[in-house]
Amino acid sequence: MKPDTYFKRFSVTVVSLWLGLFALGAFLLVISVSFLSHSNDELITGPITLANYAALADMIYVKIFLRSLLLAGSCTVMSLVLGYPFAYLLARAPEKIKNTLLLLVIIPFWTSSLVRSYAIVALLKAQGILNTVLLSLGIIHQPLQLLFTDTAVMIGLVYNLLPFMILPLYANLERFDMNLVDAAKDLGASSWRILTRIIIPISMPGIMAGCILVLLPAMTLFYIPDLLGGAKSILLGNLIQMQFLSAHNWPLGAALSVVLTAFTGILVLVYRRYSTEQDRQDFV
Numbered sequence: 001m002k003p004d005t006y007f008k009r010f011s012v013t014v015v016s017l018w019l020g021l022f023a024l025g026a027f028l029l030v031i032s033v034s035f036l037s038h039s040n041d042e043l044i045t046g047p048i049t050l051a052n053y054a055a056l057a058d059m060i061y062v063k064i065f066l067r068s069l070l071l072a073g074s075c076t077v078m079s080l081v082l083g084y085p086f087a088y089l090l091a092r093a094p095e096k097i098k099n100t101l102l103l104l105v106i107i108p109f110w111t112s113s114l115v116r117s118y119a120i121v122a123l124l125k126a127q128g129i130l131n132t133v134l135l136s137l138g139i140i141h142q143p144l145q146l147l148f149t150d151t152a153v154m155i156g157l158v159y160n161l162l163p164f165m166i167l168p169l170y171a172n173l174e175r176f177d178m179n180l181v182d183a184a185k186d187l188g189a190s191s192w193r194i195l196t197r198i199i200i201p202i203s204m205p206g207i208m209a210g211c212i213l214v215l216l217p218a219m220t221l222f223y224i225p226d227l228l229g230g231a232k233s234i235l236l237g238n239l240i241q242m243q244f245l246s247a248h249n250w251p252l253g254a255a256l257s258v259v260l261t262a263f264t265g266i267l268v269l270v271y272r273r274y275s276t277e278q279d280r281q282d283f284v
Contacts, residue, residue, distance in 0.1 A: 027261065034254035044248050052255035061239070061256075068236040071150065072218035075157040079165040079214045080207065083156070087169035087206075088199075102170075105163050113160045117227050119154045121147065124228070148230035154223045159216055165210040172206025173199075175202065208271050216264055236260060 035048050055061070090101050108116065123129050124146040131143040146152055176199070184194045200207070222237035235244075236256070243253030 019162055030254045030257050033251055034258050036251045038251050040247050041200045043248055050252045054092045055252060056255060056259060065070065065236055066233060071153065071235065072158075072215050073219040075161065075163075076155060076211050076215045078158050079162050082161075082210065083162055083165035083210065083225070084169055084207075087166045088173055090166070090170050091173035105166050105170075105186065108160075108163055113221075114223055117156050117224050120152070121160060121227055124152050131254055147228065148233070150229065150233065152228040153225050153233055157218050157221065160221075160224065161214045164213040164217070168209040168213065169203065169206045172203045172209075175176075176202060183190055205275055208274060212267050216267070 023284060033051055035050070036044050037051070039045050067159055072123045075124055086101075090098060090105075093101060121128075125131075126143040126145070126147070127149075129141070130146065134140045135143070170223060180198055180202075181194055184198055189197070219235065220237040220240075222235070222241045225235050227235040240253050240260070243256065244247045247253075
């Protein structure tokens, strides 16, 4: 056996064992806990029950899930509206400018998203930078209540997750053949028709990948709603955290995690099916 072949097989084996032990194994543990009960004396106890999943049908949990989905969906749409034009310009920019812009997109990953969220707090609080500037310019006469609102949560989510939208779009648009646009212009197509009939359909895999990468974290990030939305801003991630750390109801927290993982799996399957259909059409 050649050394490079041996190394590849060894690497694949190590990675597979790592994923199997720490990813699949941990998830199976969460699934098993979700079918157990809890008491005041023990975090996990028997017997096996479906009560945790039945409890999720309560309107309190349904409303939290729908609110989380609405806020995460709004964050995804906003990230797409802001990220798509930037990704398109980034893909079409000259090499020197492209590298600089790409660096600006990647720089936020060098710092913790928690630290960046505290920066949003400093910007939006009553004595923060934004209110100070607006008061100094005479635009407002008293500080705006921006912090501890859904608007603040939205700003924090978009600010932290926007790079996850830009990068897949950029990777897709960079491979886009501009000759298609030139040909459409020669045939008399308007800019809007070129955008809606050529550019967006071809970049749809990048759009779907970016939406998944933004939607799922937006539903589960718990510290951004805590910092920017306050106690009244409870999303699905906050609910899971509370069940594990505050209420000490691990089985219910595990059931919530399993449902969220199933929702994630459905989105990934939809994306893979769409990608497969696109590849089949391209091949034909």
